Amino acid sequence: MIEESKNADAQAKLTPFDYTLSLIGGKWRMKIMYQLASGQVMRYGELKRQLPAIxxxxxxxxxxxxxxxxxxxxxxxxxxxxxxxxxxxxxGRSLMPILEGMCRWGVENQ
Incomplete structure (x- = not known):
């Protein structure tokens, strides 16, 4: 309970930009979200097959x-x-326009 309170306090101190990055940042989060967005409902094994390096x-x-x-x-x-x-x-679906925008930018600038 104390740990949850500390986490909530830390989240409250983040800027909106930092908060968004805390949700989607990292090597795997966006890849997992992207797979779930394109496949709707997936089982664990399906996700693992789509992301073989994880x-x-x-x-x-x-x-x-x-x-x-x-x-x-x-x-x-x-x-x-x-x-x-x-x-x-x-x-989670509300974050997809952000990920799609990042993909478009990558295609245009790679």
């Missing part, structure tokens, strides 16, 4: 972190074998 540990960590930020929705189905699906939340 380790299982890093993919799990990033998915959990994106879920805690409200960017990714994780839906677990009670069945055997277990089935888990990932998708972008409305909040």
């Amino acid at each position: 380790t299982h540990k890093m993919l799990s960590f990033q998915l959990k972190d994106l879920e805690s930020c409200g960017i990714v929705k994780r839906e677990e189905f009670p069945q055997v074998p277990p089935k888990v699906e990932y998708s972008l939340t409305p909040r």
Whole structure:
């Protein structure tokens, strides 16, 4: 509980630019979001196949972190074998124009 309070305080002190970067920054976050945006709902194995260079540990960590930020929705189905699906939340989808703009810029300037 104390750790959550510290995290909330740290988030509150960020500029809007820094806050946005804290959500989408890093090597894998945008790639994961981009895959989820193009595939709607995906299972873990599908994501891993689309991002072969990412380790299982890093993919799990990033998915959990994106879920805690409200960017990714994780839906677990009670069945055997277990089935888990990932998708972008409305909040996550609202970030897609930013990622698409970055892609367009890359195409135009590469």
